[in-house]
Amino acid sequence: MNKVNPFKPNSPVSTGMFAGRMKEIVLLEKALFQTKNGLPCNILVTGERGIGKSSLMMILKDFASGYVETLEHGKFNFLTIGGMVSDKTDLVTLIRLIERNVQREIGKTDALRKYLSATWAFAKRIRIMDSGIEAEDAISDPDIIIDEFAYSLAQTCERISRPEKGEERKDGILFIIDEADNASDSLRIGYFFKVVTELLQQHGCHNIMFVVVGLPEIADKLLSSHESSLRIFNQVKITELSPSDRKRVVDLGLEEANRINEDKTKISEEAKSHISTLSEGYPHFIQQFSYSAFDFSSDGEISSDDVLDGAFDKGGAIDSIGARYYAADYHSKIKSDEYRQVLSIMAESMNSWIKKSEIREKFSGADQTLTDALAALTKRKIILKNSSARGEYRLQQRGFAIWIKLFGERRK
Ligand SMILES: Nc1ncnc2c1ncn2[C@@H]1O[C@H](COP(=O)(O)OP(=O)(O)O)[C@@H](O)[C@H]1O
Ligand SMILES: [Mg+2]
Known part of the structure; x- marks a missing residue:
């Protein structure tokens, strides 16, 4: 049978396939509302690998940018900038990444492009070690770079919050920095956010929100680079999905399957319970078990046996999850x-x-x-x-x- 498998074990899910997280969504919505009204909220989202952090961030992005209407606060219109941190990201890369994204998102008219290019001119003067650039006005001191960055950001935010004729008005700027646990010590990520948020306040900019996302150890990383940096964030800990939300993930997947495939697929209540129990609420397990069960099922109904075979057979779900998330620890690091x-x-x-x-x-x-x-x-x-x-x-x-x-x- 040639059916498209709707389950997504390998990538974050977006609005249509997303289940649960009501409490977190309400909280994030409220933070957007506060920020829009001049009381900026910064949020630290933590949770284990595969628990659904990046998926939740896709929903947040849809809400913030106005692509989807929120539950209680209508439509927002934030400039939304996303980025990821790797272990090689240094201060200069981080700032250039942000600058580029700002340009891409709002530099759509000549007037704005000119404005941005003048406002972010400092980014071209950053002297990178050993690059041989020795311009007279080059800057290399990290504190000065951060200072210039915060000032440019405040200016940019001011412009889009109070636009000139013909430009679109924004509620503010939302930054989503994912995989921040990768940050190297030299990036001093806690210090960075602490100083930037303070400087923004000083410049009278009160509608920028930072959401920093990472594994639970990110909290220690922030602390070790600046002792009070944790205090600028409200922490949201992402945990396992409830049994009813787990079943909802399966249902949403099958709804999608039946939308795109001519041959319809059902699942027995028992099979769904198996997926729920085996996964213990970890969304990446739910997606993978569902994916493998869908694959193993040869008639129109996914049975308990399909779930179990799909999970435990060679090349099934357990192997795939291991290869993606844990095998590096289990096999190669432990001989x-x-x-x-x-x-x-x-x-x-x-x-x-x-x-x-x-x-x-x-x-x-x-x-x-x-x-x-x-x-x-x-x-x-x-x-x-x-x-x-x-x-x-x-x-x-x-x-x-x-x-x-x-x-x-x-x-x-
Ligand atoms: N709320 C959710 N509903 C349905 N599937 C989800 C949900 N959250 C995560 N997933 C699935 O779980 C897997 C891991 O999610 P992801 O957001 O990448 O986790 P993290 O960023 O925490 O590692 C993905 O395959 C995604 O499709
Ligand atoms: Mg992720």
Whole structure:
């Protein structure tokens, strides 16, 4: 049968396929409303890999730009700028990236292009180390670069909030900075946001909102680069989807499938429950289990067996999820079966703290091997060592724990 598979295990979903997150959406909407009215809100969105941060940001973008009407505040019209941080992003790249995006989004008329080019002229004067550019007015001091940046941003925001004749009026600017946990120490990301938001205030610019997105460890990263940088953000922690939202993800997918395919697809209630239970609420698991079940089903109805075969068979969902998210940790960073046994024992406690003595009771190898394994796994950041209780460890991520458990189940 030739059916297009609607499920999206590999990329964020947009409005049509998005389920749940009501509380988070209401909160983000409120933050946009506050910002539009001169009380800027900055938000830090944290959550494990595959929990749905980038998908939520796509929804936020649709709301902020006015592409979709919000639940309680009508349509917004923010200039919305998105960007991603990699471990190679430095201050200059970050600023140039933002400048370019601003140009692209609003530099649509001659007058605005001219305005932007004058307002952001400083960006051309940034001297990059070793580039050989030695212009007299070149700037290289990070504090001066940040100062110029904040000033240009404030000017730009002022112009689009109070446009000249024929230009469109904007509510302000929304920045969405995804994968910020990648930031290198030298980017000093906490310091950057702290200083920029303060300078914007000083320049009388009160309608710019920053949303910074990353793995939970981003909070420590912000703190370590500036001790009070966390205080400028309201933190939103993204967690597992509720059982009814999990089923909604499956339903939305099948609605889409039946819209685009001539051959219709149904799913049994039991099969849906299996997807919900196996996934433990992790959206990337739901999408992948659904994708594989859809693939395995050969008649018009997805059964429990389709779900289980799709999940556990070779090349099925567990393998795909592993390859995409966890295999790097599980296979390539850990060469020894004994180390993997330690992880399996730990996974039984998901990601809560577990005493070394409890692991030892279940571990079949030598004491020294266990000691070595814990040290090596901690060093590779696959597990965490409790700094306030001796001899306690835990897995970093719940998603990883679920995957290890499912991977072990497969042999049965
Ligand atoms: N609310 C949601 N409804 C349906 N699918 C979702 C939802 N959130 C995430 N997903 C799916 O889960 C997977 C991971 O989502 P993503 O937004 O990329 O997570 P993150 O950015 O946290 O790693 C994607 O395949 C996406 O399609
Ligand atoms: Mg993401």
